[in-house]
Every structure is written in structure tokens, then in C-alpha cells.
Amino acid sequence: MSTSAEPQRIVVVGAGECGTHAAMALRDKGFGGSITLIGRESVHAYERPPLSKGALAAEETELVHPWSPEQLAEAGIDLRLGVEVTGIDLAAGTVTTDAGEVPWDRLLLALGSDVRRLELDDVTYLRTHEDAAALRELLRPEGHLLVIGAGFIGLEIAAGARERGMEVTVVEAGPRALGRIVPQEVAEQVVALHAEHGVALRTSTLVTDLRREGGRLRALLSDGDEVVVDAVVAGVGAAPTTALAEAAGLVVDDGIVVDEGLRTSDPRVFAAGDCASFPDARSGGRVRLESWRNAHDQAVTVAASMLGEEQAHAAVPWFWSDQYDQMLSVAGLPGTGERSVLRHRDDGVLLHLGLDAADRLVHAAAVGPGASVAKDIRVAEKLIAAAVPLDPEQLADPGVPLRSILKAATA
Numbered sequence: 001m002s003t004s005a006e007p008q009r010i011v012v013v014g015a016g017e018c019g020t021h022a023a024m025a026l027r028d029k030g031f032g033g034s035i036t037l038i039g040r041e042s043v044h045a046y047e048r049p050p051l052s053k054g055a056l057a058a059e060e061t062e063l064v065h066p067w068s069p070e071q072l073a074e075a076g077i078d079l080r081l082g083v084e085v086t087g088i089d090l091a092a093g094t095v096t097t098d099a100g101e102v103p104w105d106r107l108l109l110a111l112g113s114d115v116r117r118l119e120l121d122d123v124t125y126l127r128t129h130e131d132a133a134a135l136r137e138l139l140r141p142e143g144h145l146l147v148i149g150a151g152f153i154g155l156e157i158a159a160g161a162r163e164r165g166m167e168v169t170v171v172e173a174g175p176r177a178l179g180r181i182v183p184q185e186v187a188e189q190v191v192a193l194h195a196e197h198g199v200a201l202r203t204s205t206l207v208t209d210l211r212r213e214g215g216r217l218r219a220l221l222s223d224g225d226e227v228v229v230d231a232v233v234a235g236v237g238a239a240p241t242t243a244l245a246e247a248a249g250l251v252v253d254d255g256i257v258v259d260e261g262l263r264t265s266d267p268r269v270f271a272a273g274d275c276a277s278f279p280d281a282r283s284g285g286r287v288r289l290e291s292w293r294n295a296h297d298q299a300v301t302v303a304a305s306m307l308g309e310e311q312a313h314a315a316v317p318w319f320w321s322d323q324y325d326q327m328l329s330v331a332g333l334p335g336t337g338e339r340s341v342l343r344h345r346d347d348g349v350l351l352h353l354g355l356d357a358a359d360r361l362v363h364a365a366a367v368g369p370g371a372s373v374a375k376d377i378r379v380a381e382k383l384i385a386a387a388v389p390l391d392p393e394q395l396a397d398p399g400v401p402l403r404s405i406l407k408a409a410t411a
């Protein structure tokens with residue numbers, strides 16, 4: 001199957017963070033053909049991160065849009081909102097929508113992910129701006145909120161609910177909070193922050209049943225206890241949106257499988273953002289990232305790839321979370337058997353650095369006042385990208401600025 005001819009018609013399915021950035025990046029790169037951007041939500045791309053942070057405390061959701069519809073129109077992007085793509089015909093080179101067929105000679109799938117749901121009724125979830133508006137209705141001062149899941153989103157919702165004056169209980173199935181990419185020491189500091197704000201966290205605990213009793217909900221817990229609450233929200237992870245790709249015959253394995261240029265198993269079809277499983281050069285494995293920065297970085301990589309530039313996606317993964325007045329930020333991915341170095345700064349920042357067997361930095365996580373955390377993690381990202389051996393003693397010493405370590409390492 002030849003893909004060498006310059007594409008004329010590009011269709012992007014998914015008008016969210018990644019799809020919209022990719023459409024604009026195609027224009028930035030000088031693509032002059034048609035771009036059709038199809039999204040099933042009724043609103044043009046908006047930032048999801050504020051939905052679980054500032055927006056919960058605000059009286060109304062004010063959506064933050066990276067671009068206006070007018071800017072997209074000016075860029076000659078044919079934006080079709082409220083339109084669901086229901087099928088991909090690889091042989092014909094079309095997508096089927098509820099409003100007819102759209103032909104393409106390059107296709108980008110930027111489908112995002114869908115929240116994982118529990119087999120319990122009366123549970124609220126958070127993915128879209130509509131979910132955020134519904135959740136905010138439930139956050140009433142003096143009420144009691146049960147949060148299922150002590151990951152990034154669950155803990156952000158817990159912080160938002162406390163700021164609205166609610167009593168908050170968080171239950172977590174795993175043995176500790178933030179078990180996926182945050183090292184234990186940093187997670188403990190985040191948990192301590194929640195305890196200071198009065199959040200009750202119960203780990204190794206499941207909700208086994210939820211019963212409506214009058215206007216309240218009685219949650220039965222796996223340890224035999226019960227809590228009676230006014231609302232239940234779950235942040236128990238997300239699954240990549242892959243059904244369309246799978247039905248079309250594209251290779252899917254915890255995400256739409258792509259190569260380093262974000263090409264799927266059909267070289268005319270690309271995938272990027274939350275829905276894509278891509279080869280990570282640093283770890284040598286496949287990863288799928290649910291992260292705002294990744295959606296942006298991959299949008300740029302995929303736009304280049306779609307236009308025939310040889311590009312390998314190599315950005316260092318980066319995540320952040322805001323809880324109360326603190327920031328939690330992570331760069332890189334935890335390795336196996338890594339050596340840990342802790343750096344305690346005077347201003348309360350705790351930085352955990354994970355080194356591989358050759359003392360190269362592979363992972364960094366920090367919690368504390370936002371500006372300091374952001375600065376340290378920015379330097380840590382560069383140290384991860386540099387992939388050179390570092391001195392663990394210097395890294396642990398807050399008297400040695402990380403910037404000078406970086407300067408020496410990259411000289």
C-alpha cells in the first residue's frame with residue numbers, strides 16, 4: 001500500500017485536545033489540502049485538567065478553549081461537532097458518521113479515553129464538561145462525599161470538595177494512594193496534606209454495595225464497615241477508546257498500536273493522544289499516556305508524520321496535579337529496580353529521583369509549593385532526556401542546585 005503521494009484530504013476523528021492541536025499543527029506545517037475535524041461532543045476543544053481542579057470550586061464551569069471556532073475556520077479546518085464516527089472503511093478510505101460518509105487519504109484517530117465504570121448504580125464520573133457541571137451540583141457544603149479511587153483525579157476531586165466545605169471519605173482498592181506513577185514517599189506527603197485538610201482515606205478497601213436510602217446513599221465497604229453519604233464519585237482510571245479501530249481491523253493492544261512515527265498497522269492511518277500505545281525508546285517498552293502534555297506533543301509529531309516527515313516521538317512524559325495550594329508533578333516513567341534518591345528542600349518540596357543501574361535519571365516526582373516543584377521538574381525532564389550518569393550524593397543535596405548538575409552533565 002503506497003503512502004508516498006502528498007495527501008489531499010485529511011480527516012481527524014476526535015476534536016479534543018490532541019485532534020484539534022494536530023489539525024492546527026498540520027496547517028502550521030503548510031498543509032494546504034482539506035482538513036475535516038470530527039468530534040462527538042457538542043463543544044469545540046476545551047482543557048479537561050481544570051474540570052477536576054479550579055472548576056469544582058467555581059460557581060459555574062468556564063471552559064478554557066485553546067482555540068475558538070473562528071480561529072479554526074480561519075485556518076480552513078472544517079469542524080464538525082456533535083458528529084459521531086461509527087465506522088472506518090480502510091478499503092474505501094472513508095469514515096461513516098451519523099451525518100454521512102467522509103473520504104480521506106490520511107486519517108488520524110485522536111479518540112481519547114473513556115472512564116472506567118464500576119458495577120454500582122448512583123456513581124458519578126468525570127470526563128467531560130457536562131460531567132463536571134453534574135458533579136458540581138453534588139458538591140454541597142455540609143454534605144458528605146465518597147470518592148472511590150485515590151489516584152490523581154480522585155484526590156483532586158477530594159480537595160475540591162473539601163474546599164467547598166464537604167466532609168470527604170476516599171476509599172482506595174490498592175494498598176496506597178497514587179500507586180501507579182508516584183513513588184511512596186511523595187504519595188505519603190500528598191496523603192498527609194489531605195489528612196491535614198480533614199479527608200478520611202481508607203486504603204485496601206472496596207465499595208461492595210451502594211444502596212439509596214431516602215435522599216442519601218449507604219455504601220458497604222469490603223472491611224464490613226458502612227458509610228452514609230450524599231454523593232459518590234469514582235476516579236478509577238480510564239480505558240483507551242479503541243472500538244472503532246478494532247472494528248476496522250487495526251491492531252489494538254491496550255490502545256491503538258502505533259510505531260514511533262504514530263502510524264497504525266495501516267500506514268495511512270495514525271493515532272495519537274490518550275488512545276495510542278506507542279514504543280517508548282527510553283524504556284524499550286510500549287506505553288500509553290493519559291496526559292495533557294502528551295496529547296500536545298504527539299499532535300505535533302503526528303502532524304509531521306502524516307505529511308511524510310520522519311519523526312520519532314521522543315518527548316519525556318510529564319504529568320501534574322494541583323491539590324489545595326500544592327503541586328504534584330512527575331516526569332519520566334518509573335523503571336524497574338531503580339535506585340531512589342530523595343531531596344528535601346527548605347521550602348517544603350520533596351523530590352524523589354529514580355536512577356537506573358547506570359545512575360541515569362529515569363523518573364522524577366515532586367510535591368510542594370507549585371513554583372518550586374515546576375522548576376525542579378523542568379530541570380529533571382532535561383536530565384532524563386540527557387540520559388547521562390549522575391552523582392546520587394549531589395542529587396540528594398538540596399545545597400547543590402539541580403541546574404548546576406544539569407549544566408555539568410550536559411557540558
Ligand SMILES: Cc1cc2nc3c(=O)[nH]c(=O)nc-3n(C[C@H](O)[C@H](O)[C@H](O)COP(=O)(O)OP(=O)(O)OC[C@H]3O[C@@H](n4cnc5c(N)ncnc54)[C@H](O)[C@@H]3O)c2cc1C
Nearest residue numbers: 014016017018040048049085111112273274290291292295
Ligand atoms: C477531569 C480530568 C482532569 C485531567 N487532569 C489532567 C492533569 O492535571 N494533567 C494532565 O497531564 N492530564 C490531565 N488529564 C488528561 C488529559 O486531559 C488528557 O490526557 C487529554 O485530554 C487527552 O487528549 P486526547 O485528545 O487524546 O483526548 P480527549 O481530549 O478526550 O479528546 C478525544 C475526543 O474524541 C472524541 N471521540 C471519541 N470517539 C469519537 C467518535 N467515534 N467520533 C467522534 N468523536 C469521538 C471524544 O468525545 C473526545 O472529545 C485530565 C483528564 C480529565 C478527564
